[in-house]
Amino acid sequence: MFLIPDSVGRFFHRMASPPHFYTFTGRLLPWLTAIFIILTAVGLYGGLFLAPADYQQGDSYRIIYIHVPSAWMSLFIYVVMAVAGAIGLVWRIKLAEIVMISSATVGAGFTFIALLTGSLWGKPMWGTWWVWDARLTSELILLFLYLGVIALYGAIDDKRTASRAVAILAIVGVVNIPIIHYSVEWWNTLHQGPTVSKIDKPSIHVSMLIPLLTMAVAFKFYYLVAMLQRARTELIQRERNSQWVKGLIE
Amino acid sequence: MNWQEFFAMGGYAFYVWTSYGVTLLVLLAIAVLPVIQRKLFLKELAHKMKRMKKL
Amino acid sequence: MSLSNAFIAIIRRDLVLAYRRRAEVANPLLFFVLVITLFPLGLGAQTKLLQAMAPGIIWIAALLAAMLSLDSLFRSDFDDGSLEQFILSPHPLSVLILAKIVAHWLVTGLPLLLISPLLAIFLGMPEQSVPVLLWTLLLGTPVLSLIGSIGVALTVGLRRGGMILALLVLPLYIPVLIFAGNAVEMAGSGLPVGAQLNILAAILFAALVLAPLPAAAALKMSMNG
Numbered sequence: 124m125f126l127i128p129d130s131v132g133r134f135f136h137r138m139a140s141p142p143h144f145y146t147f148t149g150r151l152l153p154w155l156t157a158i159f160i161i162l163t164a165v166g167l168y169g170g171l172f173l174a175p176a177d178y179q180q181g182d183s184y185r186i187i188y189i190h191v192p193s194a195w196m197s198l199f200i201y202v203v204m205a206v207a208g209a210i211g212l213v214w215r216i217k218l219a220e221i222v223m224i225s226s227a228t229v230g231a232g233f234t235f236i237a238l239l240t241g242s243l244w245g246k247p248m249w250g251t252w253w254v255w256d257a258r259l260t261s262e263l264i265l266l267f268l269y270l271g272v273i274a275l276y277g278a279i280d281d282k283r284t285a286s287r288a289v290a291i292l293a294i295v296g297v298v299n300i301p302i303i304h305y306s307v308e309w310w311n312t313l314h315q316g317p318t319v320s321k322i323d324k325p326s327i328h329v330s331m332l333i334p335l336l337t338m339a340v341a342f343k344f345y346y347l348v349a350m351l352q353r354a355r356t357e358l359i360q361r362e363r364n365s366q367w368v369k370g371l372i373e
Numbered sequence: 374m375n376w377q378e379f380f381a382m383g384g385y386a387f388y389v390w391t392s393y394g395v396t397l398l399v400l401l402a403i404a405v406l407p408v409i410q411r412k413l414f415l416k417e418l419a420h421k422m423k424r425m426k427k428l
Numbered sequence: 429m430s431l432s433n434a435f436i437a438i439i440r441r442d443l444v445l446a447y448r449r450r451a452e453v454a455n456p457l458l459f460f461v462l463v464i465t466l467f468p469l470g471l472g473a474q475t476k477l478l479q480a481m482a483p484g485i486i487w488i489a490a491l492l493a494a495m496l497s498l499d500s501l502f503r504s505d506f507d508d509g510s511l512e513q514f515i516l517s518p519h520p521l522s523v524l525i526l527a528k529i530v531a532h533w534l535v536t537g538l539p540l541l542l543i544s545p546l547l548a549i550f551l552g553m554p555e556q557s558v559p560v561l562l563w564t565l566l567l568g569t570p571v572l573s574l575i576g577s578i579g580v581a582l583t584v585g586l587r588r589g590g591m592i593l594a595l596l597v598l599p600l601y602i603p604v605l606i607f608a609g610n611a612v613e614m615a616g617s618g619l620p621v622g623a624q625l626n627i628l629a630a631i632l633f634a635a636l637v638l639a640p641l642p643a644a645a646a647l648k649m650s651m652n653g
Contacts, residue, residue, distance in 0.1 A: 185389050247388055275592055295578055295600070302631070313610065372419045
């Protein structure tokens with residue numbers, strides 16, 4: 124607490140109170156949604172209209188503008204989930220638990236999108252829907268990790284206990300992800316020789332890079348929007364008996 | 374570039390537009406379903422409270 | 429009672445309990461042998477094919493056998509309340525859990541190791557890869573028990589924890605599968621396998637130190653919940 128300015132500390136303290144969180148995010152969400160929509164429009168305009176076709180892959184490479192940002196988000200959200208889980212475990216902050224579990228579904232969604240678009244991109248490039256390429260394989264394992272988190276949360280009736288279980292699992296997962304990633308990469312170079320993936324390192328031009336980064340930022344905002352929407356729903360369901368939730372109705 | 378060319382995506386229309394379409398659907402579902410769920414939940418809660426008051 | 433005494437006492441107790449339920453203990457081993465027998469029947473008894481797939485088959489079967497045996501790690505202690513005594517004891521829970529894992533590995537992991545040469549012969553594995561197979565099992569199966577202990581600790585309180593346990597634990601087993609399977613495969617073609625074995629040893633030591641901590645936290649959670 125010594126290193127954090129007082130006003131910031133107060134902000135977080137207030138945010139940790141459920142009714143405050145609910146009204147504050149309610150006011151924040153339209154803005155976040157607007158920023159997401161604008162950034163997506165700009166990114167897609169740049170990516171689908173302005174950027175030239177790739178000299179090797181033609182227009183099929185345009186899947187990159189959702190594939191790569193989704194893959195980034197899938198990892199990013201897992202880390203956020205583990206951090207939120209750790210905060211929830213150590214300080215018993217209910218909102219951290221809710222942020223954690225709300226992130227899981229969004230992360231699983233992005234992982235699924237990364238896999239599906241990877242496959243759709245791979246078909247014209249490799250000639251098959253699925254190649255055991257390091258990137259896709261790691262992404263598939265990540266999806267299993269997410270599904271494990273969601274299944275565990277669903278299996279435990281008491282949601283506070285479930286949150287603690289999920290937090291432990293997410294922390295174990297986040298420690299293991301680098302090991303899994305490294306082993307899969309190692310396995311892949313061994314079995315397939317030099318990687319066949321063109322998805323890995325496309326020689327990227329600035330006119331392609333800018334829309335790509337714009338989409339990456341847009342997806343960050345999407346994550347905030349979706350996670351907060353889920354968190355708000357989860358929050359009022361958990362606090363259904365409290366006064367402030369009853370106050371929402373009047 | 375005209376619109377027809379744009380939608381054709383150099384012959385890769387199926388792959389590109391399926392990717393974008395499914396992404397849109399998934400993202401929409403993840404963000405909008407909890408909002409609907411919340412509305413229904415609040416409505417149900419309001420209903421319950423009304424009944425409680427009557428009793 | 430000192431910590432080391434408690435550690436040894438738990439191992440001794442679990443081994444005695446396992447000895448009294450010999451038939452139950454043999455089940456994972458039988459499963460292991462049975463699964464491997466299924467492969468030649470399903471794939472056809474082509475020597476070349478089986479030989480090429482042997483490292484993967486043995487390791488996947490070991491993975492599944494280890495996973496199925498996990499349930500017995502905390503089950504009886506959870507049912508009869510011994511786990512609560514562990515939590516209340518003055519010793520750190522993670523160390524007591526480590527003792528239980530050691531005993532569990534001696535009962536379920538070690539037999540897999542001992543029977544694997546026979547299975548290597550079944551699948552026509554080249555002779556020079558059998559010692560490597562034993563090394564990978566020696567280094568790898570304890571990791572399976574250690575990582576598995578976290579999964580069981582999380583699900584021991586659930587009535588239908590079995591399927592979820594598989595979903596939680598199997599993705600985390602992947603690095604062990606990759607390095608161990610590959611070491612055995614390389615040994616078959618006479619290539620050096622030092623790197624793979626070193627990595628497996630590193631994973632084992634890391635798991636020995638790290639895995640009991642989340643397992644202890646998860647177990648406390650399962651007991652309170």
